[in-house]
Amino acid sequence: MGAAVTRWQILSKDPEASTSFYATVFGWTIHSDNPLGYRELRSNAKGGIDGGVWPCPPEGRPMVQLFIEAPDIEVTIRAATRLGARVIISPQLLPQGERMAVLTDPEGIPFGLVQSARA
Amino acid sequence: MLGQLLPRFLAFLNRKACSKRPRNGKASGMNSCGYSLWATEPEEFRNWLCIEFARRRKDNPRYSLRAFAAALKTDHSTLSQIIRGRRTLTKKAMVQLRCHLDWTADMRSLLGFASLPGFSPDLRRCAERLGISRDAAAIALQRLVRRSRLAMEGNKWVPL
Numbered sequence: 420m421g422a423a424v425t426r427w428q429i430l431s432k433d434p435e436a437s438t439s440f441y442a443t444v445f446g447w448t449i450h451s452d453n454p455l456g457y458r459e460l461r462s463n464a465k466g467g468i469d470g471g472v473w474p475c476p477p478e479g480r481p482m483v484q485l486f487i488e489a490p491d492i493e494v495t496i497r498a499a500t501r502l503g504a505r506v507i508i509s510p511q512l513l514p515q516g517e518r519m520a521v522l523t524d525p526e527g528i529p530f531g532l533v534q535s536a537r538a
Numbered sequence: 539m540l541g542q543l544l545p546r547f548l549a550f551l552n553r554k555a556c557s558k559r560p561r562n563g564k565a566s567g568m569n570s571c572g573y574s575l576w577a578t579e580p581e582e583f584r585n586w587l588c589i590e591f592a593r594r595r596k597d598n599p600r601y602s603l604r605a606f607a608a609a610l611k612t613d614h615s616t617l618s619q620i621i622r623g624r625r626t627l628t629k630k631a632m633v634q635l636r637c638h639l640d641w642t643a644d645m646r647s648l649l650g651f652a653s654l655p656g657f658s659p660d661l662r663r664c665a666e667r668l669g670i671s672r673d674a675a676a677i678a679l680q681r682l683v684r685r686s687r688l689a690m691e692g693n694k695w696v697p698l
Contacts, residue, residue: 434673454693455679456662456672474673476681508683511690514659 422495425533426486427470430479434458434472441472454514484521486531492518495532499524510534580627583635588621590639610638644670644678649687652695659695 431437438458442449450459458472475481489495492510500506503525510520516536523529594601603621607614612635619625647668651657665675679695682688689696 454660454662456665456676473680474676476677508680509686509689511683512692513690514693516692 422490423488424468424485425488426468428484428486428531429470429472430475430482430484431472432475432477432481434474438472482529484529484531486519486533489532489534492520492532492534496520496522580632583627583632584620584623587617587635591621610635642678642681644668644674645681645687648675648678649682649697652688653697657695659690659693 429437429441438449438460441447441460445462447460447462450461451457453459459469460471461469496504496506496510499522504522506520506522507529508519508521510518510532512518518534520532521529522532591601591603591606594606602614603618604614607617610617616625620627620631647670648664651664651668652659661675661679662672665672668675670678679688683690687698689698
């Protein structure tokens with residue numbers, strides 16, 4: 420079985436407006452009570468995945484990033500870089516215990532990797 | 539001599555730049571004249587440097603070329619030659635200058651704050667203490683992590 424896409428992230432120049440837009444149109448709920456103040460959007464629906472909105476720096480482009488589950492983030496990064504991916508953000512340990520990294524694929528499209536918190 | 543000529547030269551460049559449309563369509567990091575920090579052409583990057591210097595002098599008329607050179611971690615004679623077009627701007631030089639120019643006040647503040655004893659990695663609290671918005675703090679954090687100046691280690695942020 421292949422690795423699952425576990426979440427998405429919108430990088431927005433106006434995160435407040437983007438969050439409000441998606442919450443209003445799709446009935447998603449906003450949760451930002453976390454140490455990073457990250458605006459999580461939850462559908463509370465069966466199936467599908469949740470995501471969030473993060474501010475996009477002025478030099479960046481607004482976009483949607485997919486986060487893919489990596490059982491061992493270092494191994495996945497090695498495999499990806501061997502095939503031409505580039506590491507944009509090296510693995511970071513998030514406050515909830517997950518490890519996250521951002522890479523670009525050989526075409527330059529960014530995607531994230533998430534390793535679940537170890538029990 | 540340079541002190542007399544430079545403001546006139548900068549004013550000329552500023553007028554010239556403002557009358558031109560940007561050559562590349564990147565909207566990021568552009569100044570009001572449409573010249574981008576991310577310009578890849580030496581001439582365009584040189585213009586960006588001139589305009590950025592003029593902007594800083596407008597904010598602080600006592601801001602000197604020497605101070606600008608110090609901010610760019612280069613010496614003022616080299617910068618003067620670059621600005622006057624007497625020195626070739628290599629891609630490597632552009633990357634180095636860009637790296638220093640893109641280091642924002644928010645990044646400096648956040649990194650300094652993260653180095654304090656008893657620091658708590660709560661972005662909202664950081665933003666409040668630094669007097670910046672939560673999103674500005676998030677962008678500063680993202681830039682610091684991306685440049686490997688700060689590592690997130692669970693409930694700790696470690697300046698590198």
